[in-house]
Amino acid sequence: MKTALWLYLFLFLAYFDLHAQYPVLTPFAISLGAGPAFIGWMMGMYSLTHLPGNLLAGVLIDRKGSRRYIVYSLVAAGVILLFQAYARLPWHLLLLRAASGFALAFLSPACMSLLASLSSDSEKQGKYMSGQGIVHTLASVLSPAAGAFIVAKAGFSGTFLSLGWLLIATGVMAFFSVPRAARNQPAKAVSAAAEHGHAKALISPEAASTKLVPFRFLLLPFFIAAAQGVLFFELPLSQAANGNKGILSTGILLSLLSLGALVTLSMLFMNRLPALWRIGAALLGMALCFFGLAAVPGIPPAVILFLMGTAKGVLFPALASLFISIGGPGRMGRIFSLQSIATSLGAFAGPVAAGQLRGFVSPYFIAFVLVMLALLIIPLPGSGKLSAYRPDWEGPAI
Numbered sequence: 521m522k523t524a525l526w527l528y529l530f531l532f533l534a535y536f537d538l539h540a541q542y543p544v545l546t547p548f549a550i551s552l553g554a555g556p557a558f559i560g561w562m563m564g565m566y567s568l569t570h571l572p573g574n575l576l577a578g579v580l581i582d583r584k585g586s587r588r589y590i591v592y593s594l595v596a597a598g599v600i601l602l603f604q605a606y607a608r609l610p611w612h613l614l615l616l617r618a619a620s621g622f623a624l625a626f627l628s629p630a631c632m633s634l635l636a637s638l639s640s641d642s643e644k645q646g647k648y649m650s651g652q653g654i655v656h657t658l659a660s661v662l663s664p665a666a667g668a669f670i671v672a673k674a675g676f677s678g679t680f681l682s683l684g685w686l687l688i689a690t691g692v693m694a695f696f697s698v699p700r701a702a703r704n705q706p707a708k709a710v711s712a713a714a715e716h717g718h719a720k721a722l723i724s725p726e727a728a729s730t731k732l733v734p735f736r737f738l739l740l741p742f743f744i745a746a747a748q749g750v751l752f753f754e755l756p757l758s759q760a761a762n763g764n765k766g767i768l769s770t771g772i773l774l775s776l777l778s779l780g781a782l783v784t785l786s787m788l789f790m791n792r793l794p795a796l797w798r799i800g801a802a803l804l805g806m807a808l809c810f811f812g813l814a815a816v817p818g819i820p821p822a823v824i825l826f827l828m829g830t831a832k833g834v835l836f837p838a839l840a841s842l843f844i845s846i847g848g849p850g851r852m853g854r855i856f857s858l859q860s861i862a863t864s865l866g867a868f869a870g871p872v873a874a875g876q877l878r879g880f881v882s883p884y885f886i887a888f889v890l891v892m893l894a895l896l897i898i899p900l901p902g903s904g905k906l907s908a909y910r911p912d913w914e915g916p917a918i
Contacts, residue, residue, distance in 0.1 A: 524638055524648060526697045528655045531631060533690040534594055535659035537601075537683045538624075539778075540667030543770040545617075546756035548676045554610040556757060560875020562614050563753055563867075566621035567745070570864030573625020577857045586630035587698045591691050593630070596623035598687030605680035625864070629856040634698075636844055636856075647791060652840075654785045657833065660778035668771030736897055737842065740799070741859050742866040743894035744835070747810065747887040749870025754883040773825050780829020781836075790834065795845065798838035800898050805831035807891040814884035 549559050581589060600620045607613045635648045671679045759770045784790070790798060809828035812819050843859050870890070874883035 523699055524635065524651065527631060527634060528651060530590070530594070530690055530694045530698070531652060532655045532659045533686065533693075534627065535656050536663045536666075537687050537690070538597075539660040539663035539774070540670070540679075540683055542752055542774055543664050543668045543756055543767050544671050544676065544679055545613075546753075547671075547767050548607075549610060549613055551676065552607065552610045552613060554613070556878055557875045558610055558614075559757065560753055560871040560873075562610070562617055563749065563871040564869070564875075565614055566617045567749070567864045567867030569618045569621035570625040570867075571861055573622045574629065574857050574861040574864060577626045577629045577860070579854065579857075581626075581630050581633050581857070582854060586634040587694075589626040589630040590634075590698055591695045593624050593627035594687050594691030594694060597627075598684045598689075598691060601680050601684030601687060605677040605684065621864075625860065629860050632840065632856040647788060654782065657778050657782040657785055661775050661782060664771035664774035664778075665768070666771075668768045671767060734846070736899065737846065738858060738862045739897050740839065740842075740894055741862040742869075743890045743897075744803075744839075745863040745866030746870035746873075747806070747866075747890040747894075749867040750874045750883045750887040750890070751810075753871040753874045754878075773821060776822050777825040777829040777832070780826040780831075781833035782829075784830045784833030785837065791837065791841070795838045795842040796898060798834050799842065800895065802831045802835035802838065803891055803895040803898070806835070807888055807895060810884050810888035810891060814882040814888055 545563070546559055549562060554562065577589065597620055600616055600623060604613065604616045604620075607616060631652070635652055638644075638648060667679065667683075670682065674682065755773060756767075756770045759767070759773075806828055809824050809831065812824045813821065839859075843855050846855070870887070874886055877883070877886065
């Protein structure tokens with residue numbers, strides 16, 4: 521538990537630092553002369569350069585542990601932010617964001633693998649993932665508004681300098697506090713709820729031992745990340761015309777999104793429900809919210825984003841539980857690396873598509889279509905029980 525608490529602290533500081541940039545990056549790029557299409561590529565490039573890092577992370581984390589890669593990611597990303605403070609051309613920002621994407625590609629698989637290795641009980645693992653989600657959300661509730669406030673007082677350069685030094689300091693703290701090796705307690709492929717008779721196993725142990733991740737399940741984080749990328753592209757851009765007031769408005773709206781997620785993340789009893797039930801309900805809620813942003817202007821965006829946040833709070837712990845359940849001994853790094861790769865591809869495709877098509881269709885409608893595609897690929901057995909395993913769901917495995 522001590523390791524989990526330390527890890528939560530470092531994750532809080534890291535997520536606070538990273539989310540504080542969301543309301544700042546688009547106005548900063550505009551101030552350098554970038555247009556909407558270039559901004560879409562800039563945001564997508566960050567995710568695209570995650571891929572080589574994710575490919576390396578899966579094998580390296582399983583072989584050498586998580587500690588060194590957590591420290592490396594935090595310190596390297598902090599140094600890049602210090603350089604970002606002195607960017608003077610849009611291409612400078614594009615290259616630095618690409619470098620930052622590679623540096624941070626190791627952080628999520630390393631942290632998730634370390635958390636998953638702290639227990640062999642799937643219900644406890646679900647609670648660890650929910651705890652990580654709560655920490656992430658607490659940081660993201662405060663950080664967008666804080667980032668907007670800092671940029672109003674210190675300007676873009678001052679903001680990036682302060683955030684960069686914070687990341688470096690967090691990496692140094694992690695070097696002295698994160699244990700060199702977590703206990704080797706692989707995840708079980710059955711849920712604790714199934715062990716106590718509350719639900720059936722999501723996937724059988726035999727299937728988990730012979731397959732990594734069915735391709736169908738990898739499409740889930742791809743579509744979800746693409747929709748999120750559209751939101752993080754369009755929301756700051758739609759507010760950019762209002763100057764500093766628009767930056768503050770974006771920060772507040774993103775904080776409301778995270779506040780909604782905090783509400784449902786705090787409902788730990790939801791970990792007892794089958795993961796696919798939670799994923800399906802959350803995706804439906806997110807799709808309705810994106811449709812509201814695209815086609816129902818009468819609803820205040822603050823209300824829609826808060827409701828979308830409640831759906832995200834259900835979705836992401838369930839998605840983590842799903843990937844744990846189809847993992848196996850000694851493969852948690854690879855499992856979360858594959859998830860991160862799918863997420864990176866989606867986060868690249870979403871903003872790029874939105875930047876290119878913004879003049880023809882609402883980006884929020886693109887996000888609605890993406891979430892509906894994710895909802896449609898969730899396996900539905902003939903019995904209507906989402907927790908039952910059927911091999912014909914899988915398709916090719918990776």
